[in-house]
Amino acid sequence: MEMQINMQEIMNKLIQIQKDVNIIRQNSVDEDCILDYDDREALRIADEEFKERKTFSLEDIENERSKNV
Numbered sequence: 001m002e003m004q005i006n007m008q009e010i011m012n013k014l015i016q017i018q019k020d021v022n023i024i025r026q027n028s029v030d031e032d033c034i035l036d037y038d039d040r041e042a043l044r045i046a047d048e049e050f051k052e053r054k055t056f057s058l059e060d061i062e063n064e065r066s067k068n069v
Contacts, residue, residue: 035043049055
């Protein structure tokens, strides 16, 4: 059984596959954007600590360091 290769058909299929891949990429969710329970809990705690002034911003730390130089 001989198989005849039709280059144009192959190219058309590859183009369609590329279009499909692009659509999938555009509609995919970035896993790093999804927060699980532990992430949400850590953010809640951090937010409470920030409101209670138990944490320092990077800007505060940099300002304090510049004063001590």
